[in-house]
Amino acid sequence: MKQESLFSDPQRDTPLASRVRPKDLDQFVGQQHLLGPGKILREIIENDQVSSMIFWGPPGVGKTTLAEIIAHKTKSQFLSFSAVDSSISKIKKIMKQAESDREVGTRTTVFVDEIHRFNKAQQDAFLPYVERGVITLIGATTENPSFEVNSALLSRCKVFVLKELTQDDIVQLLKNALNNPDGFPKQHIEIGEDEIQAIANFADGDARMALNTLEMAVLNGIKDGDKVTINMDDLSQLITKKFVLYDKNGEEHYNIISALHKSMRNSDVDAAIYWLSRMLEGGEDPLYIARRLVRFASEDIGLADTNALNVAINVFQACQFIGMPECDVHLVEAVTYLSLAPKSNAIYKARLAAAQDVKHTANDPVPLQIRNAPTKLMKDLGYGAGYEYAHSTKDKLTTMNTMPPSVAGHEYYEPTEQGNEKRFKARLEQIKAWHRQHDGQED
16 A cells, blocks of 8 residues: 655645634634623724734734734735845835725735834834824734834834633634644544643643644554544653743843742742742853842842852852853752841842932032041141041040031931841941930931
8 A cells, every 4th residue: 555645735734723723703712801702802803993003922822813813804915024034125115015005995914923023124114104004014022012112113003912821722722723624634633631631731821832732743643544543652752841931031031030039039939949940941041040149139138147148149159160050959049048038128228328319419528537648738638637546446436427518417227127137236226326425416
């Protein structure tokens, strides 16, 4: 019997995700907060009131599919651009054609995939045509459009936030694909609920990944004529490692480092270890994390635990010395220590308060008594006159004023009762009491 080549069926040249792409809103899975009955985006589409918009959401949630449905629903020709092959001249040429088409009643929907990868000049090339309504622009981005899309273009677009698909959404999508006559024509696929759930869990909210995994599972399944059986043993080879959504240069980078910092501040050690692990699994530079831990040690702990900074510095040096993957445990050690340490932001607040005074008194002269006088002229001008050497006194304190007159009496460091900082608070109170006794200053 002649064996049929996998490549003899033209449909196999098209990925499953494209073969089963929904054609209308009723087939579309997910985004019910926008597309459910009576929801804003569904109303806009069904009432043919579509204007330029941007879809912001994680990969594989249906941004491209939704753009195509809109173009079909509004009876528009659909043009797709990508940053790789979209020169300014090409964009302008196609925009001119869209302008000509509009004059004869043909509408044009322009889909710009990964619009965050377009430079300013490329984005600007669309702007006049969006302004005049020549095209309906639909941009898709996984990055925050506030930072990645030109403000002029952004102000002319509605932004819709698409959410990660739930596991139930992915299960429904997989079942739709299995029941779609264009999915696996001429094949009968036998797959159990457990296997479908496993694929959905592995896909982690990404429809494209789910469909690609299903397609690979079918290709590697047990074949008996036109029947293909997918079992968990064979499937497990395809879903051994999840892809971690993490963009080292994008918003998710800042979201997760913020989550790490705030979990440590909240003394939630388990959450802190989790967010640290998310960053490490996503390929983050361990030295970046270590630097942030050094900052945290002073900003959120300070003198409440004087060893916190030592731990952070030691771990930073350990990361420099051995790198990943070995330094992962050192980072976990630091994150655990910092999470459990007593917290105080008194040092951080002192710095902010002093900075505000400095901005308003930047040119105030240094009091003469605390200026050095290395030359005779400087001594003659009064530099160092009245200086009191603290080490020469019994209490190691003097009544000499060391602040400019404009900020005299301003207090910046206000220690807490947390951890070791209560010792510093007691010492500060002792110093203030001495001054009240010796120079008459009141709190």
